[in-house]
Amino acid sequence: MAVRVGVIGGGQLARMMIAPAVELGLDLRVLAEGEGMSAQLAATRVGDYRDLETVRAFAKDVDVITFDHEHVPQEVLRALVADGVEVHPGPDALQYAQDKLVMRTKLAELGVPQPDWAAVHDTAELQAFLDDHGGRAVVKTPRGGYDGKGVMVVADAADAAAWFGDFDALLVEELVSFSRELAQQVARRPRGEVVAYPVVETVQRDGVCAEVIAPAPEASDRLVRVAEEIGRQIADGLGVTGMLAVELFETTDERLLVNELAMRPHNSGHWSQDGAVTGQFEQHLRAVADLPLGDAAPRAAWSVMVNILGGPADSTIDERFPAAMAAHPDAKIHTYGKASRPGRKVGHVNVAGDDLDDVVYDARAAAAYFA
Amino acid sequence: MAVRVGVIGGGQLARMMIAPAVELGLDLRVLAEGEGMSAQLAATRVGDYRDLETVRAFAKDVDVITFDHEHVPQEVLRALVADGVEVHPGPDALQYAQDKLVMRTKLAELGVPQPDWAAVHDTAELQAFLDDHGGRAVVKTPRGGYDGKGVMVVADAADAAAWFGDFDALLVEELVSFSRELAQQVARRPRGEVVAYPVVETVQRDGVCAEVIAPAPEASDRLVRVAEEIGRQIADGLGVTGMLAVELFETTDERLLVNELAMRPHNSGHWSQDGAVTGQFEQHLRAVADLPLGDAAPRAAWSVMVNILGGPADSTIDERFPAAMAAHPDAKIHTYGKASRPGRKVGHVNVAGDDLDDVVYDARAAAAYFA
Numbered sequence: 001m002a003v004r005v006g007v008i009g010g011g012q013l014a015r016m017m018i019a020p021a022v023e024l025g026l027d028l029r030v031l032a033e034g035e036g037m038s039a040q041l042a043a044t045r046v047g048d049y050r051d052l053e054t055v056r057a058f059a060k061d062v063d064v065i066t067f068d069h070e071h072v073p074q075e076v077l078r079a080l081v082a083d084g085v086e087v088h089p090g091p092d093a094l095q096y097a098q099d100k101l102v103m104r105t106k107l108a109e110l111g112v113p114q115p116d117w118a119a120v121h122d123t124a125e126l127q128a129f130l131d132d133h134g135g136r137a138v139v140k141t142p143r144g145g146y147d148g149k150g151v152m153v154v155a156d157a158a159d160a161a162a163w164f165g166d167f168d169a170l171l172v173e174e175l176v177s178f179s180r181e182l183a184q185q186v187a188r189r190p191r192g193e194v195v196a197y198p199v200v201e202t203v204q205r206d207g208v209c210a211e212v213i214a215p216a217p218e219a220s221d222r223l224v225r226v227a228e229e230i231g232r233q234i235a236d237g238l239g240v241t242g243m244l245a246v247e248l249f250e251t252t253d254e255r256l257l258v259n260e261l262a263m264r265p266h267n268s269g270h271w272s273q274d275g276a277v278t279g280q281f282e283q284h285l286r287a288v289a290d291l292p293l294g295d296a297a298p299r300a301a302w303s304v305m306v307n308i309l310g311g312p313a314d315s316t317i318d319e320r321f322p323a324a325m326a327a328h329p330d331a332k333i334h335t336y337g338k339a340s341r342p343g344r345k346v347g348h349v350n351v352a353g354d355d356l357d358d359v360v361y362d363a364r365a366a367a368a369y370f371a
Numbered sequence: 372m373a374v375r376v377g378v379i380g381g382g383q384l385a386r387m388m389i390a391p392a393v394e395l396g397l398d399l400r401v402l403a404e405g406e407g408m409s410a411q412l413a414a415t416r417v418g419d420y421r422d423l424e425t426v427r428a429f430a431k432d433v434d435v436i437t438f439d440h441e442h443v444p445q446e447v448l449r450a451l452v453a454d455g456v457e458v459h460p461g462p463d464a465l466q467y468a469q470d471k472l473v474m475r476t477k478l479a480e481l482g483v484p485q486p487d488w489a490a491v492h493d494t495a496e497l498q499a500f501l502d503d504h505g506g507r508a509v510v511k512t513p514r515g516g517y518d519g520k521g522v523m524v525v526a527d528a529a530d531a532a533a534w535f536g537d538f539d540a541l542l543v544e545e546l547v548s549f550s551r552e553l554a555q556q557v558a559r560r561p562r563g564e565v566v567a568y569p570v571v572e573t574v575q576r577d578g579v580c581a582e583v584i585a586p587a588p589e590a591s592d593r594l595v596r597v598a599e600e601i602g603r604q605i606a607d608g609l610g611v612t613g614m615l616a617v618e619l620f621e622t623t624d625e626r627l628l629v630n631e632l633a634m635r636p637h638n639s640g641h642w643s644q645d646g647a648v649t650g651q652f653e654q655h656l657r658a659v660a661d662l663p664l665g666d667a668a669p670r671a672a673w674s675v676m677v678n679i680l681g682g683p684a685d686s687t688i689d690e691r692f693p694a695a696m697a698a699h700p701d702a703k704i705h706t707y708g709k710a711s712r713p714g715r716k717v718g719h720v721n722v723a724g725d726d727l728d729d730v731v732y733d734a735r736a737a738a739a740y741f742a
Contacts (some may be wrong), residue, residue, distance in 0.1 A: 002689060002708065019390030022412060023644075024689060025689065025718075041412065197699075273394075277701050299670060299723070318396065321376035326521030326663035329566075330493060330648050335396030337373065347396075352670070 002027040003289050008056055009068025010037030010344070012336035013265050013281075016273070020040050020282035026036050026289060030068075031058040038336045039068070059085045066242055066288040067264055070097045084268075088190060088241035088288035089263045096238050097263040100171045105215040107258055110237040112230060114258045115249070116174040122164060126172055127157035139163065140171040151207065176257055178249035182216050183268035184231040185245050187283045187293050194235055195283070195293040197276065198242060199227035202247070202268050207347070208268050209267040211364075212305040214275055214298060224258055231339045234261065243284040245269060267307070267345075272296070274332045274350040276302025300352035302359045306367035308347035310340035324349075324369035331366035346370075372380050373398040374660050377429055379420050380439025381408030383707035383716070384636050384652075387644070389413050391653035397660060401439075402429040409707045411437070423447050424508045437613055437659040438635055439667065441468045459561065459612035459659035460634045467609050468634040471542045472513040478629055481608045483601060486620070487545040487702045497543055498528035504545045510534065510680055511542040522578065548629055549620035553587050554639035555602040556616050558654045566654070566664040570598035573618070573639050579716070580638040581633060582735075583676040585646055585669060588727060600664055605632065614655040616640060638678070638716075643667075645703045645721040646674025671723035673730045677738035679704075679718035681711035695720075695740035702737035717741075 003026050007014040009020035010032030018041055021028035031054070032043040042062075047054035049072050056079070059065055064086040089097075096103040104117050116133065120126040130137055139160045141150040151232035154160050163170055179325065181204060185197040196370035215224070227248060235244045238261075245266030247259040278286075278294025286293055324333060328351075335347040347370070351363040374397050378385040381403025389412055392399035402425070403414040415432075418425035420443050427450070429589035430436055435457040439730060448462035460468075467474040475488050487504065490495040501508050510531045512521040524546065525531050534541055556568040569586035586595070598619060606615045609632075618630040640651035649657075649665025657664055695704060699722075706718040718741070722734040 015393060018393050018412075022386060022389050023703070023705045025708055036490040041389075195582075277703075286696070291693055291698065293698070295701040297701075321396075322662055325657070325665070329664065330668075332394070332648075334394045338397055 003064070004029060004062040005285060005289055006031065006062030006065045007039070007068055008055065008065060008072055009033065010039040010043055012038045012338070013070045014042070014068040015336060016265065016270075016281045016334070017285055020128045020279065020285055024285060024291075025280065026285055028285075029058075029062055031055065038338055040337065050076065052079050053082065055221050056083065059083070064088055064288055064290075066257070066284070067094075070263060072092060074098070086118070086190075089329035090239070090241065092229055093239045093241065094263055097261050099142045100140055100145075100260075101169060102135055102269045103261060106172060107234070108269075111235060112237075112258055113256060115176045118172050119169040120172050123157040123161055123171045124172070126154070126160055129172045130154070130157060136175050136323055138173045138175055140173065141167055142169065143167075149207075155328075171232060176195050176249045176259075177252050179252050180216075180250050181259070182219075182227060182248040182250055182256070183212070183266070184227040184248060185243060185266065185272075185280060186228075186231040186235045186240075186298065187243050187280075187287045187296070188235040188240050189287050189293060190241050192236075193293055194232050195278075195296045196228045196231055197269065197272060197280070197296045198298060199224055199248075200268055200271065206343075208307070208309075208343070210307055212268050212271050213356070213360070214271045214303045214305075223250070223254075223256070230256060230258065234258070242288045243269065267348075270348050271303040271305040271350055271352075273334065301354045302356045303350060303352040304356075304359045304363040306347065306349050306363045307345055308335075308367050308370040310338075310342050310344040310346050311371055320369045324366050327369070328362060328366035331362060333366065374435070375433040376656060376660055377402065377433030377436045378410070378413075379426065379429070379436060379443055380404065381410040381414055382439045383409045383709070385410035385413070385439040387641075387652045387705070388656055391656055395653065395656060396661075397656055399656075400429075400433055409519075409709055411708065421447065423450050426451065427454065429716070430454070430735075431442065435659055435661075437655070438465075441465060441634060445469070457561075461610070461612065463726070464610045464612065465552045465634055467634050470513045471511055471516075471631075471715065472540060472613050473631055475542060477609065478605070481604060482610075483604060483629055484564065484627060485545045486552065489543050490540040492540045493737070494528040494532055497531055497541070500543045501525070501528060502556045507546050508700075509544045509546055511544065512538055513540065513542055514538075520578075536625060543631060547620045547630075548623050548694040549628075550623050551587075551590060551621050551626070552582070553598060553619040553621055554616055554637070555619060556614060556637065556640045556643075556651060557602040557606045558614050558651075558658045558667070559601075559606040559611050560658050560664060561612050561661050563607075564664055565603050566667045567599045567602055568640065568643060568667045569669060570595055570650070571639055572618075575605060577714075579678070579714070581678055583639050583642050584727070584731070585674040586644045587674075594625075594627070595715055601627060601629065605629070613638065614651050641705070641719050642674040642676040642721055642723075644705065646670055646723045672725045673727045674721060674723040675727075675730045675734040677720050677734045678716055679720065679738050679741040680704075681709075681713050681715040681717045682742055695737050699733060699737035700739070704737065 013036040029044040200214040201216040203211040245262040273279040332350040386409040400415040571585040572587040574582040616633040644650040
């Protein structure tokens with residue numbers, strides 16, 4: 001019988017697991033938050049992922065549980081493990097993606113390079129950190145942040161006063177002087193096998209990933225090696241299973257510092273669907289099902305991914321499709337089946353080729369049809 | 372709203388449309404012959420495709436009808452068209468893929484190169500053809516043949532006597548002295564746009580496609596051009612919409628002769644899933660939904676597809692998966708979710724790369740795990 005992989009969460013990451021699951025012959029089942037989600041086609045149950053009994057009922061009919069997002073509460077995850085359910089990544093690993101203070105503490109123990117940081121419990125402690133770091137710093141809520149939410153640059157500790165009411169402690173990090181942002185992805189099986197993707201450059205706009213270039217242009221052999229080592233060290237050190245994305249700053253003095261972690265397929269890896277021998281969604285499924293990992297090598301000299309963000313409410317992605325396809329027959333357009341709202345990620349475009357300038361131009365031009 | 376594409380037939384061709392449909396944001400719906408078919412995930416209805424009311428009810432909820440196979444009766448297709456349903460390919464085109472005598476007659480009209488052939492109504496007429504063609508020929512039933520069924524090499528007209536009982540006339544063709552078999556695929560939109568894939572070499576074993584090499588090795592520019600012209604001429608001349616596969620003989624005197632036609636994604640094009648910018652299943656969906664066609668260029672110097680045929684009844688493809696994946700991390704293994712029976716097509720392996728010998732070896736070795 002086909003291995004049954006249960007995905008908690010019905011967003012676009014679950015949706016993009018459907019294609020490789022079909023080809024691999026895995027039986028993909030999704031616990032969706034509601035009707036009509038991105039991953040609707042594979043949704044076998046609708047319910048609240050914070051409710052243990054809902055999740056338990058879903059888990060009963062699958063061989064392994066994995067995730068579209070990192071929001072399933074630890075107590076739910078730990079109850080599943082106690083029930084004997086295979087959960088990948090498991091709660092011990094996932095806690096580091098759920099709580100940024102726990103993550104910073106652990107990475108410090110592992111000796112992984114990261115920005116200066118501190119746990120601050122009140123505005124006085126925050127002000128002390130600011131005073132020590134040139135008067136400005138990044139404050140983050142330990143939990144609940146994504147796509148720029150729960151993150152604030154402050155020059156005055158009073159700006160973060162409201163957040164102290166919601167959390168015991170906040171994370172404060174030095175404002176890193178970086179030349180660019182990179183992302184390193186690795187996949188790790190439960191039995192320990194790790195495969196690394198080439199490090200990529202990510203371009204953020206308004207705190208949201210806008211564009212990814214794979215591999216990172218003008219990356220020295222040393223940079224590529226160090227990024228891969230960081231990815232492997234974190235995957236092993238944290239016991240990650242499935243895909244791990246490590247967001248990195250490349251500093252102006254040529255160091256790599258860990259910014260954020262994600263333990264699932266990640267926007268920085270969408271290029272691999274069309275640009276790598278094994279795309280990240282296939283790789284995640286292989287890893288969580290404890291199947292041998294696939295080749296993560298690029299299939300072209302350059303791959304570029306450009307996100308499609310929702311445009312005006314009166315137009316739909318479907319209407320703009322034909323013109324984009326006609327003008328860019330080599331572009332791979334991926335849609336998430338989501339209603340378009342300004343700024344919402346509703347799809348992305350991948351282009352691969354030999355000439356970086358051409359590939360960047362082509363991917364941006366195709367995505368621009370949806371802007 | 373997403374375009375709803377209805378596929379009649381729930382086999383592996385419908386199954387392999389699921390992945391590109393999800394990424395393109397098309398709403399794929401399948402009328403399956405039964406429960407648990409290959410394309411089960413997208414099956415919205417189970418029923419008999421020969422029954423007009425069943426097909427009508429299915430067609431009511433889709434924007435366009437296409438096919439997993441060519442067996443839907445003409446009267447059902449024509450009733451749908453009379454109802455105002457978009458059907459691609461339509462009955463006027465599909466008749467040429469359904470009846471080999473009708474096909475041979477039409478190709479003769481178009482002046483497309485084909486083997487010597489005749490419609491024979493009895494053993495006397497067949498014997499006359501044999502006498503004119505060196506005493507041996509290929510006899511085919513006009514309808515109902517596939518994968519070597521309904522095809523027989525005869526040296527004595529009496530061998531075909533039984534078949535004359537079932538059909539008004541049989542097709543007889545000269546036994547072509549060929550050096551190899553090729554296949555040319557093209558896609559055509561309802562509005563006439565045509566895109567051609569590179570001609571490929573197909574290797575048959577026991578009348579079943581075993582292996583495909585893309586593009587066809589040692590093909591001269593002239594051969595590539597003539598094959599493409601034949602594909603375009605047939606697509607235009609027969610009014611094909613969707614994917615068309617033209618099976619060709621390359622003769623020992625370097626001519627190309629049309630062997631068979633298929634108006635759907637075809638085994639000779641499975642390599643394109645991983646080896647072309649636009650795979651044939653995506654291309655078929657684009658064409659039948661009348662969306663702009665994608666780039667059909669290869670993504671690697673060489674792509675090789677090897678079919679996985681069912682092995683001993685006591686082993687399943689799932690059990691052999693991990694060993695094959697471990698030994699061949701660059702192989703793309705596609706499974707059809709079908710019970711394994713000796714000789715049944717249950718999946719295929721695609722490998723792409725720069726060195727043909729390596730690619731052939733790798734694809735065969737990966738597929739051999741399932742033998």
